[in-house]
Amino acid sequence: MKKLILTIVAALVATGASAGTIEMKVYGLVCGFCAQGIEKTLRKNPATVDVLVSLEDKLVVVSTREGQDISDADLTKALTDSGYDVKGITRTARSLDEIRAQLKAGK
Amino acid sequence: MNLVRRSLAGVALVGASLAATGKPIAFSDGTTVMAEYGAGTMKEAQVFYAPKYFYSVGLGYLELESDIDGRRREITYARANYLAKRWNMESAQANVFAWGGAGQAYSSETNDHAFAWNAGAQVDYETRRIYASLKTDFHGSSDFDHRIDTLQLGIAPYEHDFDTLATWFVVQGRQYTGGIHEGGEWALLLRLFKRGAWIEAGVTDDGKLQAMAMVNF
Numbered sequence: 001m002k003k004l005i006l007t008i009v010a011a012l013v014a015t016g017a018s019a020g021t022i023e024m025k026v027y028g029l030v031c032g033f034c035a036q037g038i039e040k041t042l043r044k045n046p047a048t049v050d051v052l053v054s055l056e057d058k059l060v061v062v063s064t065r066e067g068q069d070i071s072d073a074d075l076t077k078a079l080t081d082s083g084y085d086v087k088g089i090t091r092t093a094r095s096l097d098e099i100r101a102q103l104k105a106g107k
Numbered sequence: 108m109n110l111v112r113r114s115l116a117g118v119a120l121v122g123a124s125l126a127a128t129g130k131p132i133a134f135s136d137g138t139t140v141m142a143e144y145g146a147g148t149m150k151e152a153q154v155f156y157a158p159k160y161f162y163s164v165g166l167g168y169l170e171l172e173s174d175i176d177g178r179r180r181e182i183t184y185a186r187a188n189y190l191a192k193r194w195n196m197e198s199a200q201a202n203v204f205a206w207g208g209a210g211q212a213y214s215s216e217t218n219d220h221a222f223a224w225n226a227g228a229q230v231d232y233e234t235r236r237i238y239a240s241l242k243t244d245f246h247g248s249s250d251f252d253h254r255i256d257t258l259q260l261g262i263a264p265y266e267h268d269f270d271t272l273a274t275w276f277v278v279q280g281r282q283y284t285g286g287i288h289e290g291g292e293w294a295l296l297l298r299l300f301k302r303g304a305w306i307e308a309g310v311t312d313d314g315k316l317q318a319m320a321m322v323n324f
Contacts, residue, residue: 036137085195
């Protein structure tokens, strides 16, 4: 019983920690091939739902599964292992589709 | 008119075969298939796999035919590419690559096969509007040695994004050693790429087709 309660509490904590959408400022994004590699790497993470790369905004956005998150350390490692420099990571309440629409409208 | 016809034929040819990036390593866990047709003087095909973003390994085939005396060389090789240094800037990237390998070469001068080795390097700088690269590629054997030096300067009329078509106008200067081509060779190229596919075609100052294609996946 104690174990069950602990599991539920842990799940609730994990849900509470979920960001849903993570935005990363990345340096070195200059071509479609860069973006292709980053997208491929991030999609391998089981918590990833979708990935958006904007060369114009030097931005990489990841949406995560409900109740799941990807740590800053894992995100930084994924981008660094892809050959790029992460300059900032922020969690946002906006959905990836909203960000995509805003970027498109801004162009 | 003849130039235009040749150029269009080149685009059609490359488009049909669709196989090249300017970099020997695309991305981590990525496979690159490239093919280049160099004005009747050089034909090359390469397949590389990159376990990490900073190195790749693969196979290549290079065929050279001298437009001076018709001598031919066919080189089949294995090669490793290494990203020695990368600078990631806010809106630009610069790289230094080096590579080396070994294989077998046929030379028409001796009508025989011999062990061959190769080595090269590339430095490049690019933004979404300008591109510059300098590459040197050496192949040697007991029968011959030659080097191909290539300079490319590109300009994009607009800034592309991940899901839009990139268009580049590129000026290429190339120098062959080892009796392959007399003097320097210049070419004007149109480069198009989107996501993992890249095609490039144009004409040299001799009115010959210069083309390249690549896919990354």
